[in-house]
Amino acid sequence: MGATISTCWGAMPFTAELFPPSPATYNPIICGFQYFPLITVIQWILSWHPAGKTSSQSIFNIPGRIAWSAMELVGPINLIYSMVTPSPYAPSFTDLPMSNILVVTLYCTHYFNRAIISPFFSAPSMSPIHAAIMSFAMLFNWFNSACLAGWLRGYTVPTIPSFHATSSGSPSPRPAVVDILPIVGLILFAIGMAGNIYSETTLFRLRREEAGRCAAKKTDDETLAGGEARGNRNKFHKVYVIPPASGVFRYILYPHYVFEWLEWIGFALVGTAVAPFSALPAAASSSVAITPPLRLAPWLVPAAWAAGKLAVPLPLPAVIFVANAITNMLPHARWGRKWYVEKFGEKAVAGRGAVVPGCVWM
Numbered sequence: 001m002g003a004t005i006s007t008c009w010g011a012m013p014f015t016a017e018l019f020p021p022s023p024a025t026y027n028p029i030i031c032g033f034q035y036f037p038l039i040t041v042i043q044w045i046l047s048w049h050p051a052g053k054t055s056s057q058s059i060f061n062i063p064g065r066i067a068w069s070a071m072e073l074v075g076p077i078n079l080i081y082s083m084v085t086p087s088p089y090a091p092s093f094t095d096l097p098m099s100n101i102l103v104v105t106l107y108c109t110h111y112f113n114r115a116i117i118s119p120f121f122s123a124p125s126m127s128p129i130h131a132a133i134m135s136f137a138m139l140f141n142w143f144n145s146a147c148l149a150g151w152l153r154g155y156t157v158p159t160i161p162s163f164h165a166t167s168s169g170s171p172s173p174r175p176a177v178v179d180i181l182p183i184v185g186l187i188l189f190a191i192g193m194a195g196n197i198y199s200e201t202t203l204f205r206l207r208r209e210e211a212g213r214c215a216a217k218k219t220d221d222e223t224l225a226g227g228e229a230r231g232n233r234n235k236f237h238k239v240y241v242i243p244p245a246s247g248v249f250r251y252i253l254y255p256h257y258v259f260e261w262l263e264w265i266g267f268a269l270v271g272t273a274v275a276p277f278s279a280l281p282a283a284a285s286s287s288v289a290i291t292p293p294l295r296l297a298p299w300l301v302p303a304a305w306a307a308g309k310l311a312v313p314l315p316l317p318a319v320i321f322v323a324n325a326i327t328n329m330l331p332h333a334r335w336g337r338k339w340y341v342e343k344f345g346e347k348a349v350a351g352r353g354a355v356v357p358g359c360v361w362m
Contacts, residue, residue: 018146019078019081019082019085020081020082020083020085020087020146020149020150020153021082021146021149021150022087022089023089023150023155023291024291026146026147026150026155026157026291027157027291027292027294029143029146029147029150030147030150030157030294030316030317030320031294031295032143033143033144033147033320033324034294034296034297034300034320034323035297036140036143036320036323036324036327036328037297037299037323037324037327040327040328040330040331043328043331043332044331044334047335047338049133049332049335050128050129050130050132050133051064051067051127051128051129051130051133052064052126052127052129053127053240053336053339054335054339055127055128055129055130058128058130060130060131060132061128061129061130061131062128062129062130062131062134063126063128064119064125064126064127064128064129065119065120065123065126067128067129067131067133067134068115068118068119068126068129069115069116069119069120070134070138071129071134071137071138071141072111072114072115072137072141073111073115074137074138074141074142074145075107075111075141075142075144075145076107076108076111076112076115076145078141078142078145078146078149079104079107079108079145079148079149080104080108082145082146082149082150082153083096083104083149083152083153087153089153089155090153090154090155091153091154096152096153096154097274097275099182099270099273099274100152100153100154100274102270102273103148103152103267103270103271103274103318104152106186106189106267106270107145107148107267109193110193110263113193113197118200122200122201122204123204124204124207124208124211124236124239125207125236125237125239127237127238140324140328144317144321144324147317147320147321148317148318148321150317151271151274151315151316151317151318152274155291156291157291157293157294157316158291158292158293158294159293159294159295159296159304159314159316160293160294160295160296161296161301161304162304162308163304163305163307163308163309164307164308164311164314175310175311175312177310177311177312178272178273178311178312181269181272181273181310181312182269182270182272182273184266184269185265185266185267185268185269185270185271185272186266186270187266188262188263188265188266188269189263189266189267189270190266191259191262191263191266192259192260192261192262192263192264192265192266193259193263194259195248195255195256195258195259195262196256196259196260196263198248198259199248199249199255199256199259200256202243202247202248202249203241203243203256206241206243207236207239207240207241208236209241210239210240210241211235211236211239214235214239215235240343242340242343242344242348242349245350245352249352250352251352251353251357251358252352252353252354252355252356252357253333253336253337253340253349253352253353253354253355254333254336254337254354254355257329257332257333257354257355258355260325260329261322261325261326261329264318264321264322264325265322267318267321267322268315268318268319268321268322269315271315271317271318272307272312272313272315273313274313274315275313294316299323300316300319300320300323303319304316330355330362333354333355333362334354334361334362336354337349337352337353337354337360337362
Protein backbone atom coordinates (compact mmCIF):
# COMPACT_ATOMS: atom_id res chain seq x y z
CA MET A 1 0.00 0.00 0.00
CA GLY A 2 2.79 2.41 0.90
CA ALA A 3 4.57 1.77 -2.39
CA THR A 4 1.33 2.38 -4.30
CA ILE A 5 0.71 5.69 -2.53
CA SER A 6 4.31 6.77 -3.15
CA THR A 7 4.04 5.89 -6.85
CA CYS A 8 0.76 7.77 -7.25
CA TRP A 9 2.13 10.79 -5.39
CA GLY A 10 5.23 10.88 -7.58
CA ALA A 11 3.06 10.66 -10.71
CA MET A 12 0.92 13.63 -9.73
CA PRO A 13 1.53 16.80 -11.76
CA PHE A 14 1.87 18.61 -8.43
CA THR A 15 5.24 17.00 -7.80
CA ALA A 16 6.42 15.85 -11.20
CA GLU A 17 5.57 19.00 -13.14
CA LEU A 18 5.86 21.85 -10.65
CA PHE A 19 9.03 21.16 -8.65
CA PRO A 20 10.72 22.28 -10.83
CA PRO A 21 8.22 23.35 -13.49
CA SER A 22 8.31 21.42 -16.75
CA PRO A 23 7.86 23.27 -20.06
CA ALA A 24 4.23 22.10 -20.11
CA THR A 25 3.46 23.74 -16.75
CA TYR A 26 5.85 26.67 -17.14
CA ASN A 27 3.74 28.38 -19.79
CA PRO A 28 0.51 28.55 -17.71
CA ILE A 29 2.52 29.57 -14.64
CA ILE A 30 4.15 32.56 -16.31
CA CYS A 31 0.97 33.36 -18.26
CA GLY A 32 -1.04 33.55 -15.04
CA PHE A 33 1.60 35.44 -13.08
CA GLN A 34 1.85 38.21 -15.67
CA TYR A 35 -1.76 39.16 -14.86
CA PHE A 36 -1.10 39.62 -11.14
CA PRO A 37 -1.52 43.44 -11.45
CA LEU A 38 -5.24 42.84 -12.04
CA ILE A 39 -5.50 41.24 -8.60
CA THR A 40 -3.95 44.32 -6.99
CA VAL A 41 -7.06 46.33 -7.90
CA ILE A 42 -8.56 44.83 -4.73
CA GLN A 43 -5.71 46.36 -2.72
CA TRP A 44 -6.63 49.82 -4.01
CA ILE A 45 -10.22 49.37 -2.85
CA LEU A 46 -9.68 47.63 0.49
CA SER A 47 -7.37 48.99 3.18
CA TRP A 48 -7.40 45.65 5.04
CA HIS A 49 -3.81 44.55 5.50
CA PRO A 50 -3.32 42.92 8.91
CA ALA A 51 0.46 43.17 9.06
CA GLY A 52 2.99 45.71 10.28
CA LYS A 53 1.58 49.08 11.34
CA THR A 54 -1.96 48.01 10.41
CA SER A 55 -1.96 44.61 12.11
CA SER A 56 -4.87 43.73 14.39
CA GLN A 57 -5.79 41.10 16.97
CA SER A 58 -6.74 37.75 15.44
CA ILE A 59 -6.53 34.08 16.30
CA PHE A 60 -4.95 33.63 12.86
CA ASN A 61 -2.01 35.91 13.63
CA ILE A 62 1.50 34.49 13.42
CA PRO A 63 4.50 36.06 15.21
CA GLY A 64 5.87 38.73 12.92
CA ARG A 65 9.51 37.67 12.65
CA ILE A 66 8.61 34.03 11.96
CA ALA A 67 5.88 34.83 9.44
CA TRP A 68 8.01 37.38 7.59
CA SER A 69 11.01 35.09 7.37
CA ALA A 70 8.91 32.12 6.25
CA MET A 71 7.15 33.97 3.45
CA GLU A 72 10.35 35.59 2.19
CA LEU A 73 12.34 32.34 2.21
CA VAL A 74 9.94 30.60 -0.19
CA GLY A 75 11.41 32.44 -3.18
CA PRO A 76 15.13 31.66 -2.77
CA ILE A 77 14.50 28.10 -1.55
CA ASN A 78 12.29 27.31 -4.54
CA LEU A 79 14.66 29.03 -6.97
CA ILE A 80 17.74 27.18 -5.70
CA TYR A 81 15.90 23.86 -5.63
CA SER A 82 14.59 24.37 -9.17
CA MET A 83 18.03 25.36 -10.43
CA VAL A 84 19.96 22.40 -9.02
CA THR A 85 17.38 19.63 -9.52
CA PRO A 86 18.22 17.51 -12.57
CA SER A 87 15.75 17.95 -15.40
CA PRO A 88 15.47 16.35 -18.85
CA TYR A 89 14.33 19.71 -20.22
CA ALA A 90 17.28 21.88 -19.26
CA PRO A 91 21.04 21.78 -18.71
CA SER A 92 22.50 21.16 -15.29
CA PHE A 93 23.27 24.06 -13.01
CA THR A 94 27.02 23.68 -13.54
CA ASP A 95 26.57 24.04 -17.31
CA LEU A 96 24.81 27.39 -17.05
CA PRO A 97 26.58 30.60 -18.10
CA MET A 98 27.95 32.91 -15.39
CA SER A 99 25.35 35.53 -16.31
CA ASN A 100 22.57 33.15 -15.26
CA ILE A 101 24.33 32.30 -12.01
CA LEU A 102 24.89 36.00 -11.32
CA VAL A 103 21.14 36.66 -11.58
CA VAL A 104 20.46 33.81 -9.13
CA THR A 105 23.05 35.28 -6.75
CA LEU A 106 21.52 38.76 -6.87
CA TYR A 107 18.06 37.39 -6.15
CA CYS A 108 19.24 35.27 -3.22
CA THR A 109 21.33 38.14 -1.81
CA HIS A 110 18.25 40.36 -1.68
CA TYR A 111 16.16 37.70 0.04
CA PHE A 112 18.88 36.76 2.50
CA ASN A 113 18.67 40.33 3.76
CA ARG A 114 14.86 40.35 3.67
CA ALA A 115 14.32 36.95 5.29
CA ILE A 116 17.18 36.74 7.81
CA ILE A 117 18.99 40.03 8.45
CA SER A 118 16.00 42.38 8.46
CA PRO A 119 13.56 40.50 10.74
CA PHE A 120 16.03 38.92 13.17
CA PHE A 121 18.87 41.46 13.37
CA SER A 122 17.70 44.87 12.12
CA ALA A 123 14.05 45.34 13.10
CA PRO A 124 13.49 46.22 16.77
CA SER A 125 10.14 44.38 16.65
CA MET A 126 7.66 43.05 14.12
CA SER A 127 3.91 43.06 14.63
CA PRO A 128 2.01 39.81 14.09
CA ILE A 129 1.10 38.94 10.51
CA HIS A 130 -2.23 37.38 9.60
CA ALA A 131 -1.97 33.88 8.16
CA ALA A 132 -3.81 35.02 5.02
CA ILE A 133 -1.19 37.69 4.30
CA MET A 134 1.63 35.21 4.86
CA SER A 135 -0.05 32.64 2.59
CA PHE A 136 -0.59 35.13 -0.25
CA ALA A 137 3.01 36.30 0.02
CA MET A 138 4.25 32.70 -0.09
CA LEU A 139 2.17 32.05 -3.20
CA PHE A 140 3.49 35.21 -4.86
CA ASN A 141 7.10 34.27 -4.11
CA TRP A 142 6.61 30.72 -5.37
CA PHE A 143 5.13 31.90 -8.67
CA ASN A 144 7.87 34.49 -9.05
CA SER A 145 10.74 32.11 -8.31
CA ALA A 146 9.22 29.40 -10.56
CA CYS A 147 9.07 31.89 -13.44
CA LEU A 148 12.65 32.97 -12.83
CA ALA A 149 13.87 29.37 -12.55
CA GLY A 150 12.52 28.32 -15.95
CA TRP A 151 14.00 31.41 -17.58
CA LEU A 152 17.41 30.98 -15.95
CA ARG A 153 17.54 27.29 -16.87
CA GLY A 154 17.09 28.23 -20.49
CA TYR A 155 13.41 27.72 -21.30
CA THR A 156 12.58 29.50 -24.54
CA VAL A 157 9.25 31.36 -24.42
CA PRO A 158 8.17 32.83 -27.77
CA THR A 159 6.02 35.92 -27.21
CA ILE A 160 3.12 37.45 -29.07
CA PRO A 161 3.82 40.11 -30.16
CA SER A 162 7.54 39.75 -30.77
CA PHE A 163 9.62 42.70 -31.89
CA HIS A 164 12.88 40.87 -32.46
CA ALA A 165 13.94 40.61 -36.08
CA THR A 166 14.19 37.08 -37.43
CA SER A 167 17.64 35.87 -38.42
CA SER A 168 18.47 36.32 -42.11
CA GLY A 169 21.20 33.70 -42.06
CA SER A 170 24.17 36.04 -41.77
CA PRO A 171 25.26 37.00 -38.25
CA SER A 172 24.51 40.60 -37.34
CA PRO A 173 27.03 42.71 -35.41
CA ARG A 174 26.68 42.58 -31.62
CA PRO A 175 25.19 45.89 -30.40
CA ALA A 176 27.26 47.71 -27.78
CA VAL A 177 24.18 48.08 -25.58
CA VAL A 178 24.19 44.30 -25.00
CA ASP A 179 27.34 44.69 -22.90
CA ILE A 180 26.38 48.02 -21.33
CA LEU A 181 22.90 47.22 -20.01
CA PRO A 182 23.96 44.43 -17.59
CA ILE A 183 26.66 46.70 -16.11
CA VAL A 184 24.16 49.54 -15.67
CA GLY A 185 21.74 47.05 -14.16
CA LEU A 186 24.31 45.79 -11.67
CA ILE A 187 25.02 49.37 -10.56
CA LEU A 188 21.29 50.14 -10.19
CA PHE A 189 20.75 46.92 -8.24
CA ALA A 190 23.56 47.83 -5.81
CA ILE A 191 22.28 51.40 -5.36
CA GLY A 192 18.71 50.17 -4.92
CA MET A 193 19.61 47.53 -2.35
CA ALA A 194 21.86 49.90 -0.40
CA GLY A 195 19.17 52.61 -0.43
CA ASN A 196 16.49 50.14 0.62
CA ILE A 197 18.56 48.90 3.55
CA TYR A 198 19.54 52.43 4.57
CA SER A 199 15.93 53.65 4.49
CA GLU A 200 14.65 50.74 6.55
CA THR A 201 17.45 50.88 9.12
CA THR A 202 16.76 54.61 9.49
CA LEU A 203 13.14 53.82 10.34
CA PHE A 204 14.27 51.14 12.78
CA ARG A 205 16.67 53.61 14.44
CA LEU A 206 13.90 56.21 14.79
CA ARG A 207 11.64 53.62 16.38
CA ARG A 208 14.34 52.66 18.88
CA GLU A 209 14.93 56.30 19.78
CA GLU A 210 11.20 56.92 20.23
CA ALA A 211 10.81 53.83 22.39
CA GLY A 212 13.70 55.05 24.55
CA ARG A 213 12.04 58.44 24.99
CA CYS A 214 8.72 56.82 25.89
CA ALA A 215 10.39 54.57 28.45
CA ALA A 216 12.21 57.53 30.00
CA LYS A 217 8.96 59.48 30.42
CA LYS A 218 7.13 56.71 32.23
CA THR A 219 6.43 57.21 35.89
CA ASP A 220 6.51 54.41 38.43
CA ASP A 221 2.69 54.43 38.64
CA GLU A 222 2.34 54.16 34.86
CA THR A 223 4.78 51.27 34.83
CA LEU A 224 2.78 49.41 37.49
CA ALA A 225 -0.53 50.10 35.75
CA GLY A 226 0.64 49.04 32.29
CA GLY A 227 3.15 46.36 33.15
CA GLU A 228 0.75 43.43 33.04
CA ALA A 229 -0.91 44.65 29.85
CA ARG A 230 2.43 44.73 28.04
CA GLY A 231 3.62 41.52 29.64
CA ASN A 232 5.59 39.56 27.06
CA ARG A 233 5.97 42.42 24.56
CA ASN A 234 9.20 44.32 24.18
CA LYS A 235 9.33 48.08 24.54
CA PHE A 236 9.35 48.61 20.75
CA HIS A 237 5.99 46.88 20.17
CA LYS A 238 3.66 49.18 18.20
CA VAL A 239 6.01 52.13 18.63
CA TYR A 240 5.94 53.99 15.32
CA VAL A 241 7.21 57.40 14.27
CA ILE A 242 6.89 59.52 11.18
CA PRO A 243 10.33 60.11 9.66
CA PRO A 244 11.40 63.78 9.59
CA ALA A 245 11.44 65.45 6.17
CA SER A 246 15.16 65.10 5.63
CA GLY A 247 17.58 62.85 3.77
CA VAL A 248 15.89 60.12 1.75
CA PHE A 249 12.59 60.99 3.48
CA ARG A 250 12.71 64.65 2.46
CA TYR A 251 10.14 64.36 -0.34
CA ILE A 252 8.50 60.94 0.10
CA LEU A 253 7.46 58.70 2.98
CA TYR A 254 8.40 55.36 1.42
CA PRO A 255 11.86 55.71 -0.14
CA HIS A 256 12.55 52.07 0.75
CA TYR A 257 9.81 51.09 -1.72
CA VAL A 258 11.28 53.25 -4.48
CA PHE A 259 14.78 51.91 -3.84
CA GLU A 260 13.47 48.35 -4.02
CA TRP A 261 11.85 49.11 -7.39
CA LEU A 262 15.16 50.53 -8.58
CA GLU A 263 16.81 47.34 -7.37
CA TRP A 264 14.50 45.12 -9.42
CA ILE A 265 14.77 47.34 -12.48
CA GLY A 266 18.52 46.85 -12.26
CA PHE A 267 17.90 43.13 -11.80
CA ALA A 268 15.91 43.06 -15.05
CA LEU A 269 18.67 44.94 -16.89
CA VAL A 270 21.24 42.43 -15.67
CA GLY A 271 18.84 39.82 -17.02
CA THR A 272 19.38 41.06 -20.57
CA ALA A 273 22.63 39.08 -20.42
CA VAL A 274 20.59 35.88 -19.96
CA ALA A 275 19.89 34.34 -23.36
CA PRO A 276 17.73 31.28 -24.08
CA PHE A 277 19.96 28.22 -23.78
CA SER A 278 19.23 27.38 -27.40
CA ALA A 279 21.10 30.54 -28.37
CA LEU A 280 24.34 29.31 -26.82
CA PRO A 281 26.72 27.43 -29.11
CA ALA A 282 27.58 24.87 -26.43
CA ALA A 283 23.94 23.89 -26.17
CA ALA A 284 23.55 22.93 -29.80
CA SER A 285 23.48 19.23 -29.03
CA SER A 286 21.55 19.40 -25.77
CA SER A 287 17.81 19.22 -25.30
CA VAL A 288 16.12 22.60 -25.55
CA ALA A 289 12.82 23.38 -23.86
CA ILE A 290 10.59 25.57 -26.01
CA THR A 291 7.20 26.39 -24.51
CA PRO A 292 4.09 27.35 -26.48
CA PRO A 293 3.90 31.04 -27.50
CA LEU A 294 2.85 33.43 -24.74
CA ARG A 295 0.55 36.33 -25.50
CA LEU A 296 1.89 39.23 -23.46
CA ALA A 297 -0.26 41.26 -21.11
CA PRO A 298 -0.72 44.77 -22.57
CA TRP A 299 1.48 46.45 -19.94
CA LEU A 300 4.42 44.18 -20.89
CA VAL A 301 4.34 45.01 -24.60
CA PRO A 302 6.42 48.23 -24.22
CA ALA A 303 9.23 46.22 -22.59
CA ALA A 304 9.14 43.69 -25.45
CA TRP A 305 9.23 46.56 -27.95
CA ALA A 306 12.23 48.16 -26.18
CA ALA A 307 14.11 44.84 -26.10
CA GLY A 308 13.48 44.38 -29.81
CA LYS A 309 14.52 47.95 -30.57
CA LEU A 310 17.78 47.52 -28.67
CA ALA A 311 18.30 44.02 -30.06
CA VAL A 312 18.74 42.50 -26.59
CA PRO A 313 17.05 39.40 -25.14
CA LEU A 314 13.78 40.12 -23.34
CA PRO A 315 14.21 39.19 -19.63
CA LEU A 316 10.49 38.45 -19.46
CA PRO A 317 10.19 36.92 -15.93
CA ALA A 318 12.31 39.75 -14.49
CA VAL A 319 10.14 42.35 -16.26
CA ILE A 320 7.02 40.64 -14.92
CA PHE A 321 8.57 40.74 -11.45
CA VAL A 322 9.17 44.49 -11.73
CA ALA A 323 5.59 45.13 -12.86
CA ASN A 324 4.13 42.91 -10.14
CA ALA A 325 6.31 44.32 -7.36
CA ILE A 326 5.39 47.92 -8.21
CA THR A 327 1.67 47.27 -8.59
CA ASN A 328 1.68 45.26 -5.35
CA MET A 329 3.49 47.90 -3.29
CA LEU A 330 1.83 51.03 -4.68
CA PRO A 331 -1.52 50.56 -2.88
CA HIS A 332 0.33 49.72 0.35
CA ALA A 333 2.18 53.03 0.04
CA ARG A 334 -1.06 54.89 -0.60
CA TRP A 335 -2.82 53.41 2.44
CA GLY A 336 0.36 53.90 4.46
CA ARG A 337 0.39 57.63 3.75
CA LYS A 338 -3.26 57.81 4.85
CA TRP A 339 -2.28 56.01 8.07
CA TYR A 340 0.50 58.55 8.70
CA VAL A 341 -1.94 61.45 8.21
CA GLU A 342 -4.50 59.93 10.57
CA LYS A 343 -1.94 59.15 13.29
CA PHE A 344 0.43 62.13 13.09
CA GLY A 345 -1.52 64.78 11.16
CA GLU A 346 -1.05 66.43 7.80
CA LYS A 347 1.41 68.93 9.28
CA ALA A 348 3.82 66.15 10.26
CA VAL A 349 3.47 64.58 6.82
CA ALA A 350 4.63 67.97 5.48
CA GLY A 351 3.07 67.61 2.05
CA ARG A 352 5.15 64.57 1.19
CA GLY A 353 3.75 61.94 -1.12
CA ALA A 354 3.98 58.24 -0.43
CA VAL A 355 6.29 57.51 -3.37
CA VAL A 356 5.74 60.54 -5.63
CA PRO A 357 7.14 63.88 -4.33
CA GLY A 358 4.42 66.42 -3.60
CA CYS A 359 1.57 64.09 -4.53
CA VAL A 360 -0.90 63.92 -1.61
CA TRP A 361 -2.70 61.01 -3.24
CA MET A 362 0.38 58.96 -4.02
